[in-house]
Amino acid sequence: MEFYKYQGTGNDFVMIDNRSGEWDGLSIDNIRKLCDRRFGIGADGLIKINKAEGFDFEVDYYNSDGSKSFCGNGARCSVAFAFFLDIFEGKCSFIAIDGAHEAEIHNGIVKLKMNDVETISLDGKDTVMNTGSPHYVKYVEDLVNYNVFAEGSSIRNAENYKEKGINVNFVEKINDDEIFVRTYERGVEDETYSCGTGVTASALTFLQNNNLISVNVKTLGGNLKVYAEKNGNSFRNIWLEGPAKQVFKGRIDVL
Numbered sequence: 001m002e003f004y005k006y007q008g009t010g011n012d013f014v015m016i017d018n019r020s021g022e023w024d025g026l027s028i029d030n031i032r033k034l035c036d037r038r039f040g041i042g043a044d045g046l047i048k049i050n051k052a053e054g055f056d057f058e059v060d061y062y063n064s065d066g067s068k069s070f071c072g073n074g075a076r077c078s079v080a081f082a083f084f085l086d087i088f089e090g091k092c093s094f095i096a097i098d099g100a101h102e103a104e105i106h107n108g109i110v111k112l113k114m115n116d117v118e119t120i121s122l123d124g125k126d127t128v129m130n131t132g133s134p135h136y137v138k139y140v141e142d143l144v145n146y147n148v149f150a151e152g153s154s155i156r157n158a159e160n161y162k163e164k165g166i167n168v169n170f171v172e173k174i175n176d177d178e179i180f181v182r183t184y185e186r187g188v189e190d191e192t193y194s195c196g197t198g199v200t201a202s203a204l205t206f207l208q209n210n211n212l213i214s215v216n217v218k219t220l221g222g223n224l225k226v227y228a229e230k231n232g233n234s235f236r237n238i239w240l241e242g243p244a245k246q247v248f249k250g251r252i253d254v255l
């Protein structure tokens with residue numbers, strides 16, 4: 001099987017052009033092995049780009065444990081991959097597990113329209129919302145030294161979250177327009193270097209009188225920007241912008 005490896009601010013993915021449908025039969029066990037960082041290619045997730053009626057393509061995302069979800073960084077990398085495959089020029093539309101999206105790419109920077117966020121709920125002082133995948137947002141001090149794995153795993157496996165799981169984002173304010181975010185990801189069951197839907201959720205909790213938030217993530221893989229319009233307790237016209245890069249191309253035998 002031919003594959004491409006992409007990363008979006010350090011969140012990395014095995015990308016497969018499956019418009020022929022040749023890899024429709026890829027099993028969950030195959031996906032887990034392909035994402036394994038010792039016995040496979042190694043990635044936070046695997047994405048199949050499929051044909052889709054009425055759209056330029058479909059983004060079919062799997063976490064490294066084989067579970068399906070919507071992935072903001074994975075979607076941004078998919079847009080860069082589809083552009084590389086000459087599927088579209090400039091702007092595109094695609095379908096994903098959370099619905100339809102539009103996106104555009106300029107000089108390796110992808111702007112992705114996220115779906116509206118209708119409701120935000122509180123869990124104590126923390127915030128819970130769905131930005132295409134479920135997210136828990138907690139503000140902390142000294143985030144660079146925070147035990148994201150232990151604290152993130154504890155919340156993800158708490159009684160009211162453990163059945164479906166939840167991604168856990170820890171946020172520290174840098175200034176009125178900038179935050180630092182680290183994320184423990186459901187389905188990877190570890191901290192990832194960046195989480196697009198998590199960065200979006202974190203930025204939405206931070207919006208005051210501004211519409212644009214810059215987000216620093218764990219690695220020097222680049223920064224992300226989130227634009228959104230607050231409308232009472234809901235948000236619309238949400239855009240996630242940042243780099244998406246092809247790292248290498250390869251071939252691997254799928255057993």
Ligand SMILES: N[C@H](CCC[C@H](N)C(=O)O)C(=O)O
Binds near residue numbers: 044063192194
């Ligand atoms: N682990 C997430 C999906 C990937 C989210 C993240 N990689 C992103 O960029 O949004 C979940 O199962 O809900």
